[in-house]
Amino acid sequence: KQEVTQIPAALSVPEGENLVLNCSFTDSAIYNLQWFRQDPGKGLTSLLLIQSSQREQTSGRLNASLDKSSGRSTLYIAASQPGDSATYLCAVLTGANSKLTFGKGITLSVRP
Amino acid sequence: GAGVSQSPSNKVTEKGKDVELRCDPISGHTALYWYRQSLGQGLEFLIYFQGNSAPDKSGLPSDRFSAERTGGSVSTLTIQRTQQEDSAVYLCASSLESGLAPETQYFGPGTRLLVL
Numbered sequence: 001k002q003e004v005t006q007i008p009a010a011l012s013v014p015e016g017e018n019l020v021l022n023c024s025f026t027d028s029a030i031y032n033l034q035w036f037r038q039d040p041g042k043g044l045t046s047l048l049l050i051q052s053s054q055r056e057q058t059s060g061r062l063n064a065s066l067d068k069s070s071g072r073s074t075l076y077i078a079a080s081q082p083g084d085s086a087t088y089l090c091a092v093l094t095g096a097n098s099k100l101t102f103g104k105g106i107t108l109s110v111r112p
Numbered sequence: 113g114a115g116v117s118q119s120p121s122n123k124v125t126e127k128g129k130d131v132e133l134r135c136d137p138i139s140g141h142t143a144l145y146w147y148r149q150s151l152g153q154g155l156e157f158l159i160y161f162q163g164n165s166a167p168d169k170s171g172l173p174s175d176r177f178s179a180e181r182t183g184g185s186v187s188t189l190t191i192q193r194t195q196q197e198d199s200a201v202y203l204c205a206s207s208l209e210s211g212l213a214p215e216t217q218y219f220g221p222g223t224r225l226l227v228l
Contacts, residue, residue: 046216089155
């Protein structure tokens, strides 16, 4: 059974800091990995999707890497801003039914 | 608006009542998913519809939960005889399954269900 872990559960940093959010998964036989953002009371917004054959994806200040063999992914946020404050969820897609398995998320607070 | 929509946005019900939650996927998306987000539990998969194939119901927690998708578009998740532990945010997602590689899932805003 696929399990996704995100540690720590919460993180508080000052504005401008570069930061790394970690995600690990137990079954390396994945199709892809996605990072999502969730604002309080809102749905999920997809940030980056990395296919299993890829090593990283970049979008603006965000860079996500994938090491499938070791079951790890990182989301790098450059020059963090208060508007980046949200919960960041990592999810892997395993199996033919396209089911996403989610971590419990990291709640990020960026202090002005 | 071309995103996934869900209704109602909030639902408060009494224990033992039935509830229906609705999801309108993005037009043209053949795959539709229901997930549940409980406090402290994270997001868990409930059910998956793909085209005309039989749905994958492996994530439904009990036989009180059922879902259907009519005409390959709108989906309804029904919870019968609701219990307090059913209180959660129910999220719907859709994707364009090309058959080549799994595509990005786009999520709706969710329905917040509170069972008193």
